[in-house]
Amino acid sequence: MHAEWGKVIADFEDVLFPQLSLDPWERTLYLHLVRHTRLKGVSSGLFAIGPLSKVLSISDFKVREVLRSLHTKSCIRIEDRSRNGHLIHVMLPTEIPVLTWSEPEVTNVDLESLDFFSGRRYVVPLMARENYACFYCLRTLTTDTCELDHLVPQIEKIDNSYKNVVASCHNCNKAKGSQSAVAFLRAKYRASLLSEEDLQNRISTLDAIQNGTLAPDIRTDD
Numbered sequence: 001m002h003a004e005w006g007k008v009i010a011d012f013e014d015v016l017f018p019q020l021s022l023d024p025w026e027r028t029l030y031l032h033l034v035r036h037t038r039l040k041g042v043s044s045g046l047f048a049i050g051p052l053s054k055v056l057s058i059s060d061f062k063v064r065e066v067l068r069s070l071h072t073k074s075c076i077r078i079e080d081r082s083r084n085g086h087l088i089h090v091m092l093p094t095e096i097p098v099l100t101w102s103e104p105e106v107t108n109v110d111l112e113s114l115d116f117f118s119g120r121r122y123v124v125p126l127m128a129r130e131n132y133a134c135f136y137c138l139r140t141l142t143t144d145t146c147e148l149d150h151l152v153p154q155i156e157k158i159d160n161s162y163k164n165v166v167a168s169c170h171n172c173n174k175a176k177g178s179q180s181a182v183a184f185l186r187a188k189y190r191a192s193l194l195s196e197e198d199l200q201n202r203i204s205t206l207d208a209i210q211n212g213t214l215a216p217d218i219r220t221d222d
Helices: 005-020 024-035 049-056 060-072 123-129 170-176 181-190 196-210
Strands: 044-047 076-082 085-090 147-150 165-168
Touching: 024 049, 024 060, 024 085, 044 049, 049 060, 060 076, 123 165, 147 170, 165 170, 170 181, 181 196
Parallel strands: none
Antiparallel strands: 044 085, 076 085, 147 165
């Protein structure tokens, strides 16, 4: 059985039926053939005209006409005919070469214009940028324990861009207060809460964030 039937059904209505102008009889017969082949995990089946006529409540002549039309439109391929019926290979929309598919629309997002603080919309991308650790003390974070902090305090300027907002733990967020990020990091170093290597790494990362070279990937957003 096809693994993504929701997508296949959408392709029936959005692509196959309108592009090939299938009329109600063609749609009904095609879906019946799909049900008794592809939905059962096979691509072909033997179908007799009489039973199809009864299922669709149309004449044998009309069934043959619709089958020929579906074959011409590449929805099915009549592989053989016998007294037992027609051996029919049923095509899914993606297997029909005459159909055209539009490219998915790509939306260009202006990262510079996004607010990374209000509403916690981009908590996950910010955490991912910080390797899921507090920017200041390197303690592991989760979305529940993560606070958002401004590198340059809001008392100095309002800047909710990705260049000024980082993921931090609750304790660091409260302890930092209105200090600058550099001042707070140096205070943690003097208190032996960061090693000299950690301090240099934090300052280097701070510079990368503020100059825009370490931007969060908003595709990691939940």
